[in-house]
Amino acid sequence: MDSFRVLVVDDEQDFLETLVNRLNKRDMDAIGVLSGERALEEVKKKLFDAIILDIKMPGGMDGIEALREIKRIQPLAEVILLTGHASVETSIEGMKLGAFDYLLKPVKLEDLMMKLAEAFEKKDSHEQKIRKARIKDLMRFPGRVFDQEKEDKK
Amino acid sequence: MKSSIYASLQRKIISITLVVSFAPLLILGGTIYYQFDRVYKDKIEEQMLYRARAQAEAVDLFLKERTAILSAMADTLSFQDLKQEENLSKVFQVINLRAGAFVDLGVIDNSGEHVAYVGPYNLKGLNYDQQPWFAEAMSKGLYISDVYMGFRRLPHFVIAVRRQENQQIWILRATVDPEIFGSIVRSAQLGKTGDAYILNKEGVYQTQPRFDGDILSEAILSTTMFGRSATVNKEINGQGRRLFYAGSWLKNNDWLLIISQDPEEEMGGLFATRNVEIAIIVGGIVAIVLMTVFTTRLAVTRLREADMRMNELNAQLVQSDKLTALGKMAVGVAHEINNPLAVIQQKIGWMEDLLAEEAFEKSQHLEEYISSIRKIDEHLERVRKIVHNMLGFVRRMEPHLEDVDINATLYQTIALLENSARINNIEIRTDLAPDLPIIAGDQAQLQQVFMNLISNAIDAVQKDGLIQVKSRQTDSSHIAVNIIDNGPGIPEKEQRKIFDPFFSTKSAEGKGTGLGLWVSHNIMEKMGGNITFSSQEGKGCTFFVTIPAIIPEKK
Numbered sequence: 291m292d293s294f295r296v297l298v299v300d301d302e303q304d305f306l307e308t309l310v311n312r313l314n315k316r317d318m319d320a321i322g323v324l325s326g327e328r329a330l331e332e333v334k335k336k337l338f339d340a341i342i343l344d345i346k347m348p349g350g351m352d353g354i355e356a357l358r359e360i361k362r363i364q365p366l367a368e369v370i371l372l373t374g375h376a377s378v379e380t381s382i383e384g385m386k387l388g389a390f391d392y393l394l395k396p397v398k399l400e401d402l403m404m405k406l407a408e409a410f411e412k413k414d415s416h417e418q419k420i421r422k423a424r425i426k427d428l429m430r431f432p433g434r435v436f437d438q439e440k441e442d443k444k
Numbered sequence: 445m446k447s448s449i450y451a452s453l454q455r456k457i458i459s460i461t462l463v464v465s466f467a468p469l470l471i472l473g474g475t476i477y478y479q480f481d482r483v484y485k486d487k488i489e490e491q492m493l494y495r496a497r498a499q500a501e502a503v504d505l506f507l508k509e510r511t512a513i514l515s516a517m518a519d520t521l522s523f524q525d526l527k528q529e530e531n532l533s534k535v536f537q538v539i540n541l542r543a544g545a546f547v548d549l550g551v552i553d554n555s556g557e558h559v560a561y562v563g564p565y566n567l568k569g570l571n572y573d574q575q576p577w578f579a580e581a582m583s584k585g586l587y588i589s590d591v592y593m594g595f596r597r598l599p600h601f602v603i604a605v606r607r608q609e610n611q612q613i614w615i616l617r618a619t620v621d622p623e624i625f626g627s628i629v630r631s632a633q634l635g636k637t638g639d640a641y642i643l644n645k646e647g648v649y650q651t652q653p654r655f656d657g658d659i660l661s662e663a664i665l666s667t668t669m670f671g672r673s674a675t676v677n678k679e680i681n682g683q684g685r686r687l688f689y690a691g692s693w694l695k696n697n698d699w700l701l702i703i704s705q706d707p708e709e710e711m712g713g714l715f716a717t718r719n720v721e722i723a724i725i726v727g728g729i730v731a732i733v734l735m736t737v738f739t740t741r742l743a744v745t746r747l748r749e750a751d752m753r754m755n756e757l758n759a760q761l762v763q764s765d766k767l768t769a770l771g772k773m774a775v776g777v778a779h780e781i782n783n784p785l786a787v788i789q790q791k792i793g794w795m796e797d798l799l800a801e802e803a804f805e806k807s808q809h810l811e812e813y814i815s816s817i818r819k820i821d822e823h824l825e826r827v828r829k830i831v832h833n834m835l836g837f838v839r840r841m842e843p844h845l846e847d848v849d850i851n852a853t854l855y856q857t858i859a860l861l862e863n864s865a866r867i868n869n870i871e872i873r874t875d876l877a878p879d880l881p882i883i884a885g886d887q888a889q890l891q892q893v894f895m896n897l898i899s900n901a902i903d904a905v906q907k908d909g910l911i912q913v914k915s916r917q918t919d920s921s922h923i924a925v926n927i928i929d930n931g932p933g934i935p936e937k938e939q940r941k942i943f944d945p946f947f948s949t950k951s952a953e954g955k956g957t958g959l960g961l962w963v964s965h966n967i968m969e970k971m972g973g974n975i976t977f978s979s980q981e982g983k984g985c986t987f988f989v990t991i992p993a994i995i996p997e998k999k
Binding site for chain 2: 302304305308309311312315374394395396397398399
C-alpha cells in the first residue's frame with residue numbers, strides 16, 4: 291500500500307521541517323511548504339490525502355483563504371487546521387468551509403497522528419462511497435463515462 | 445486613625461447641635477425667669493413700701509392723737525387744778541376714755557419735782573431734773589421720748605407737754621402703754637417670717653421685734669440705709685437669711701418703722717414656677733442630649749458603613765482592574781510562547797525519533813539521552829498546560845447561551861471528582877435547592893468553575909474531611925452556589941492574592957498552575973456573576989458563586 295500523502299503548511303521553518311521529518315519517519319509521504327501560495331502550487335501538482343494547515347501565517351495568503359482554494363482544487367483532501375487560541379473562531383469558520391478538524395498549537399505528535407488516522411479513515415470511506423455510487427451509476431447508465439475532473443469541479 | 449476621624453466628627457456634630465439647641469433654650473429660660481423675678485420683686489417691694497408707709501402713718505396718728513389730747517388738757521387746766529390728784533385722776537380717766545393707751549399721768553413743776561401722779565407706780569415726789577426728757581420737754585414745749593427704763597425699771601416712753609401759766613412753767617406728762625403701742629406696730633407683721641418694729645435714730649429697738657433681739661437692744665440694721673422717705677433694702681439677718689426690709693420714718697419723731705419679710709415666703713409662687721421651669725429646661729436638655737447623641741451616633745455609624753462599603757467597592761474595582769490588566773498581559777505572553785514552544789516540542793520529538801534508530805543504540809549514554817528527552821517533554825507538557833489554561837477562558841470570548849441546569853451541572857462535576865475525594869476519605873455532601881430554575885448560560889464554563897472550586901477544596905482538605913456543596917436561589921435574578929470545606933483555610937495575608945494569576949498555595953511542584961481561580965473569576969465576571977470567599981485560618985473556607993439567573997427565552 292502506498293504511503294499517505296501529507297502536505298504541511300506552516301510559516302515557521304523549524305517547525306515545518308521537523309514535523310515533516312517526523313511524519314516521514316512514521317511512514318508517510320510528507321512534504322512541507324512555508325506559505326499558502328506555495329501550498330496551492332503543490333496541490334495543483336499532486337493529490338494529497340491530508341493537508342495540515344496553519345491558520346495564522348502573517349504576510350501573504352492567510353489560512354482560511356488557502357483552505358478555500360485547496361478545497362476547490364482538491365475537495366477530497368482532508369484538511370486539519372492548526373490554530374492558536376486567538377484564532378479558534380477562525381478555525382470554526384474553517385470547519386464550515388469543509389476542514390476536517392482543528393488542533394490547538396502546540397500540538398503533540400500523538401494527537402496529530404490520531405487526527406490524521408481519523409482523517410484517512412474518513413477519506414477512505416468517502417472515496418469508497420463515491421466509488422460505490424459510481425458503480426451504481428454505471429449500472430443504471432451503462433453508456434456514461436465518469437469524468438473525475440469534471441465531477442470534482444461540480 | 446480612621447475611627448478617630450469618625451469620633452471627632454461625632455463630637456463636633458454633637459457639640460454644635462447641643463450649643464445651637466441649648467443657647468436659645470437657656471436664653472429663653474433665663475430671660476423668662478429674670479423678668480418674672482423682677483416683676484415679682486417689684487411687686488413685693490411696692491407692697492412692703494405701701495405697708496410700711498401706711499403703718500408709719502397709723503403710728504404717727506396714734507402719737508398725734510395722744511399728744512393732742514394731752515396738749516388740750518394742759519392748755520385748758522391750770523397747774524393749781526392738776527396739782528390736786530383728784531382732778532388729775534379725773535383727767536387721766538377722760539384721756540384714757542377718749543384716747544386710751546395711757547399707763548399713767550403726772551404733773552411736774554419747773555424744778556423737776558413730780559408734784560402729782562396718777563398710775564400704778566410710786567413715782568410721786570421723784571425729781572426729773574436730771575432726766576434727759578425733762579430738759580427736752582422744757583426747751584421744746586412738746587416732747588415724745590425714746591423708750592427708756594426710767595425709775596420704774598421697765599421699758600416705756602413718755603409724752604410730755606409744757607405749759608406756761610403766767611410765771612409758772614409746768615409739764616404734763618403721760619406714759620404710753622408699751623404693750624398697746626407695741627401691738628399696734630406689730631399689727632403690720634405678716635406671715636411666718638414677717639416682722640414689724642420701730643428703731644430710734646441710733647438703731648435701738650423701740651418696740652419688741654419678733655426676731656433678732658429685744659427691746660432697747662441695738663439692732664444689726666443701720667438706720668442710715670433708709671432715706672428720708674420710705675425705701676426697701678435687702679440685708680442678711682442674724683441667721684444668715686436674706687430679708688427684705690421696708691422702712692418709713694415717723695414724722696413727729698426720729699423713729700423708723702421697719703417691716704421685714706423673707707422673700708422666700710413672699711415669693712413662694714415664683715420659686716415654684718422657677719422650679720417647674722428649671723425642671724422643664726433640665727428635662728429638655730436631657731432629651732436633647734439623648735436625641736442628639738442617638739441620632740448623631742446613628743448617622744455617623746451609617747456614614748462609616750457607607751464609607752466602608754465604598755472602600756470595599758473601590759478595592760474590588762482595583763482588584764478587578766488589576767486582574768484584567770494582568771490577564772491581558774498573560775494572554776499576550778502566552779501567545780508569544782506558543783510558537784517557540786511548538787518548535788521545541790517538535791525538535792524534542794525529532795530527537796527522540798532519531799535516538800530510536802539503530803546507529804545510536806551503542807551510544808554510551810543512550811539511556812541518559814532518552815530520560816533527559818522524556819523529562820524535557822514532560823516539562824514542555826507542563827508549559828503547554830499552563831498556556832492552555834491561561835488561554836482557556838479566552839477561547840469562546842462570548843459565552844454562548846444554552847439551557848443550564850445548575851444542579852445537574854454540579855452533580856456531573858462532583859461525579860468527575862468523586863473518585864479522588866473517596867481515595868482521600870473526603871465526603872462531598874450536597875444540599876441543592878430542588879426548585880432552581882433552568883437558566884440560560886454556558887454549561888461548559890460553569891462546569892469549569894465548579895470543577896476548579898471543588899478540586900481546590902479537595903486539595904485544601906487533603907485527607908479526611910468534608911466538602912459541602914449548596915445551591916440556592918437568593919432572589920429572582922440570582923442563584924448562589926456555595927462550596928464549603930473544612931480544610932485549613934486561607935492565611936489572611938494570602939487572601940488578597942488568591943485570584944491573581946499564577947498564585948498557588950499548592951506546594952507540590954506542578955500540582956497547581958495558579959490559574960484555576962483566576963480563570964474562574966474571569967468566567968464569572970464575564971457571565972455577570974461573581975465569586976467571593978470567606979475564610980478563617982484553621983476553620984476552612986467558603987466560596988460563594990453568584991450566577992445571574994437569566995431565564996431562557998421560550999423557543
